[in-house]
Amino acid sequence: MDNQQINYNYNCDEVKHVIFVKEIMERIPVDDQSMEYKQIVQLIEEYLSLKCQHSLVLDTIDVTTEKSLPIMYCKWCFTTFNT
């Protein structure tokens, strides 16, 4: 982590609260979620894709010990994007 990075979230309070709700909703593993619950999560994701002032971070995830894949995600809402 780069501590020099400016770490200011420009999102309005509404978006910040929705991000907070998303974090709480994701505490239930996807496999244990009901269909109605998943619909709420999907609505939240759609809302954030429109309203979040994304701040993209490029990172890599290790798939195996020898292979890693690049991923890009928003550091506020953790939406992932194709790289």
Ligand SMILES: [Zn+2]
């Ligand atoms: Zn975002």
